[in-house]
Amino acid sequence: MAAPLTLLFLLVLAYGTNAADPDMLQDICVADTKSAPKVNGFICKEASKVNATDFFFDGLAKPGATNNTMGSLVTTANVEKIPGLNTLGVSMARIDYAPGGLNPPHTHPRATEIVFVLEGELEVGFITTANALFSKTIKKGEIFVFPRGLVHFQQNNGKVPAAVIAAFNSQLPGTQSIAVTLFTASPPVPDNVLTKAFQIGTKEVDKIKEKLAPKK
Amino acid sequence: MAAPLTLLFLLVLAYGTNAADPDMLQDICVADTKSAPKVNGFICKEASKVNATDFFFDGLAKPGATNNTMGSLVTTANVEKIPGLNTLGVSMARIDYAPGGLNPPHTHPRATEIVFVLEGELEVGFITTANALFSKTIKKGEIFVFPRGLVHFQQNNGKVPAAVIAAFNSQLPGTQSIAVTLFTASPPVPDNVLTKAFQIGTKEVDKIKEKLAPKK
């Protein structure tokens, strides 16, 4: 069975960081995700090989598996899944939450996120660079915005699963999940950086690393 | 009872045209939608008056009324409804379709649209500037992309209502519904422009104008 945090890593790996994407210089430039060379974004697939399915994706139809440490799973629908998004500056994702599940504090380096609740109820919030927390409880059919680049989270404090559709103004919005980034990077972030930043001991650092480490 | 096409007009009126929005120069600049002066976008509300509800909207929770000429209704969730979206470059909308309903051919002058089907089944398509139609049938949970600026439409050929959540990479994506724009503008587009463009007679032009005119 697939290890949940490994999934989370692949997911994180799937992301890049992004901002207001550069505008396109033609109607469409469907990504040729396989081919070299890599440019800023992707080179365009041969026009003759483009068809409607390049603009289509069915991978968000079913809930993702949330039986992992965080009790949540992000399923992306970005340019790597929908090649037609290349140069178009937008993408989506579906996030599922088990009861008690958390999409832990993270940033999208250069995309604003807007979520629409498909089901359940979530406690959501973002923190400004002035250290002010803006949080709210949102229910099915409601919308909340997470401004570009700011740390934010969603938590399901309810007794039933929850799910949202998220949209981003980037073809590859990028995600940096904070705890995972700092405590499981490879090579590892030096212990004395973590002990000083969080004012904790090496023992506590090691415990966190162990708990967040990808399951074998 | 509110005239459906009037609603459609207010809706169209609510829109502006937009592209890759300029990046923000601070965390947030919540729109003060009332106040003068108008700038490119909106001036910022006083920081002390900003709170989490500026980033929240519940107006897409319920289906819109589709008992109108087109059998569809677009409900917007843009910067005019969510002031917190100002400078953030993204927005959403909900589109409801009665059985047989059509969201008629239109453009978003400078936003790419990506839709997620909430329920039902739709025939969707866009046309490139090379006059190629890319179309597909999409079902609940599926996604389709309409590249920035290209004419596109969605039609519900099913027997049950359909609905989508649409996301745009603009705080105010702009909509120009083609038939309505050409045949109901005020002052009206000269008849000889329409007769020549569509190669039809003045009688036919007048009939279309009458049919598309906002209901009294």
Next chain:
Amino acid sequence: MAAPLTLLFLLVLAYGTNAADPDMLQDICVADTKSAPKVNGFICKEASKVNATDFFFDGLAKPGATNNTMGSLVTTANVEKIPGLNTLGVSMARIDYAPGGLNPPHTHPRATEIVFVLEGELEVGFITTANALFSKTIKKGEIFVFPRGLVHFQQNNGKVPAAVIAAFNSQLPGTQSIAVTLFTASPPVPDNVLTKAFQIGTKEVDKIKEKLAPKK
């Protein structure tokens, strides 16, 4: 003799859709329009092969043939004609109008257009997304602006030919001629989309399709 609407199609085909082009990252990146791979825009020609003629074009010197259905012809001077324009974010076109000629309602998905009248007199206008028509009569030496993405047209109601030089803030501004797009796309836009959008019968739809179809 060349079929006028075919010309119009090639023309439309020549266009892509565009917005505020991304800024260049070097002085010049002259388009190598032939070579693969395609990127967003064009890859750069070898520096050693660049010369002054890459920034030159003489194709707008003579009036275009206006003996077609619309009585007008657009001759483009974009990156496909002037490879030196690649990454530079600007282009031109010449539009000629026979007496009674019309440049039918169309959009440039992401370029603002500004026209300077070379000769004759034109009735010009654009329609905002709030459905307001802004129109004016312009004469030789006068200028008019068509904001990015909005439907606009020019008509020669005079007894003599007219011509304009148009400039765009894009290397490939893109054109979507509305009637032609909807009634001659291939594969065709479904009849029930057109009948509902324009509130006309299938017979009328077929007649328009026939009239606008490229001449054999």
Next chain:
Amino acid sequence: MAAPLTLLFLLVLAYGTNAADPDMLQDICVADTKSAPKVNGFICKEASKVNATDFFFDGLAKPGATNNTMGSLVTTANVEKIPGLNTLGVSMARIDYAPGGLNPPHTHPRATEIVFVLEGELEVGFITTANALFSKTIKKGEIFVFPRGLVHFQQNNGKVPAAVIAAFNSQLPGTQSIAVTLFTASPPVPDNVLTKAFQIGTKEVDKIKEKLAPKK
């Protein structure tokens, strides 16, 4: 009678420097050029006061007076003349040249220029940052491109007057006429900067200053 170089100064004064303008966040935001506060660009005129003439200009219809030191005159058609251009990212100018007239070496800090010859014949050129001159002779109806930010010039070596229509991908492209900038700035650029930069004596510097100084 107006002193030619003073005209040139007013002209220079009229300009700002510009690049790929930020995209607009609504259909139109017609400049209220009089009013305070100043923002990046201009604040928008009240919608109720906007009309078609805000997008119109007739100031390029007639040749400009070229009886000045350089034998040329630039007449601008930018946002300061056409308030409707605000946020739209494009503008025009007309340049007239007496026989032997020169539009001296200058830069548009962040706009690419494309010129269409209305009459006469010109020697035109630009210099890259690698110090390569690209030059050509262009005639009536021909086009040439001057890449954004590079020093360029146009000279009329013919026996008859010449004129061009220039277009820029900016609402206010900006002009910095090199000799005038260095030798007539106020307060003046220190003499030892000019003597060292041009490897000439103070006497020669003073002579150039005197020759280029605005006529009393």
Next chain:
Amino acid sequence: MAAPLTLLFLLVLAYGTNAADPDMLQDICVADTKSAPKVNGFICKEASKVNATDFFFDGLAKPGATNNTMGSLVTTANVEKIPGLNTLGVSMARIDYAPGGLNPPHTHPRATEIVFVLEGELEVGFITTANALFSKTIKKGEIFVFPRGLVHFQQNNGKVPAAVIAAFNSQLPGTQSIAVTLFTASPPVPDNVLTKAFQIGTKEVDKIKEKLAPKK
């Protein structure tokens, strides 16, 4: 004596989040940082009141006080200190490090940072969204780059003080110091978000909060 973490807060407070700033629409638009209304960035000071000191700053000449919990201090030179930077898209900062001092893991939501070492030696690194750490030791006169939006840090493992000059491609790059953001936001981030994200107990959360709390 000034409380170090309070300083850090003021600092954080001083920042906004930013990306590739929108281009300016005139030569200069010196920030009128006091005045209302706030727009995206700042409105422009009256031209008559602008002088060379608006483009000048001497606040980075002396080392900052590093006798605080982290043993480092960031002194900013952004648009709030140099009003002339408004619309110009760049800024600087000076960072001083005591022996053993750390500039803890943080992000600049939408600016890339490039540092030049003024004195001493630093261990620096950034982490990609694929969780790869890129780190290096840099000495006096050496440069290192921290890509936009990615978590990064600098640590002085040497026995002497260190200092860098940092440059950003934004007038207000924005900083979100990760531990401080999560453990000292107000209102506070819910404990169960922190315990789950870091897989630690409430006691440990409280201890971290206490250690990072601004000194009274």
Next chain:
Amino acid sequence: MAAPLTLLFLLVLAYGTNAADPDMLQDICVADTKSAPKVNGFICKEASKVNATDFFFDGLAKPGATNNTMGSLVTTANVEKIPGLNTLGVSMARIDYAPGGLNPPHTHPRATEIVFVLEGELEVGFITTANALFSKTIKKGEIFVFPRGLVHFQQNNGKVPAAVIAAFNSQLPGTQSIAVTLFTASPPVPDNVLTKAFQIGTKEVDKIKEKLAPKK
């Protein structure tokens, strides 16, 4: 021994012109500066070949040789020296000045420059397109800003060497040194353009050309 002005040329040659660089579409796209094809900027090096040294540069640690005609030398630290800067929109340079040395009037076609004085004292200034000079004396540790695209200079009127670290909001800011551009371009700018622009004789033009010509 290397001819100083040749160095200056190589330097100028190394530059491109640039503005607000397009945003990146992934974390990093390290430049593969050798490989074809050239695109806008550079194609990305294979991810597997990227390491921390791609983001590092030590070439600004030592003062540059200032024993040349101008008594100054610019050493660049842009994308051509630091491949990791590709798509990141920022770069640096070090400028050294002998006593009496001058960094002659020049423009960075589309980057704003901000300088931090490492040692010595400089007279610096920029000229707006309205021909107003803004100048100041800056000392060690002080900062000054040169707005994008405007002519500017720095001169060391002191008795000791001076040096600055300059930062730019572009990966390749571009430099056009005015006297060198006009008097040493190849092929040469026509004499009658220079005589008329500067109101000097052919003899004086030839003398300047000779003095500024790259040393044999």
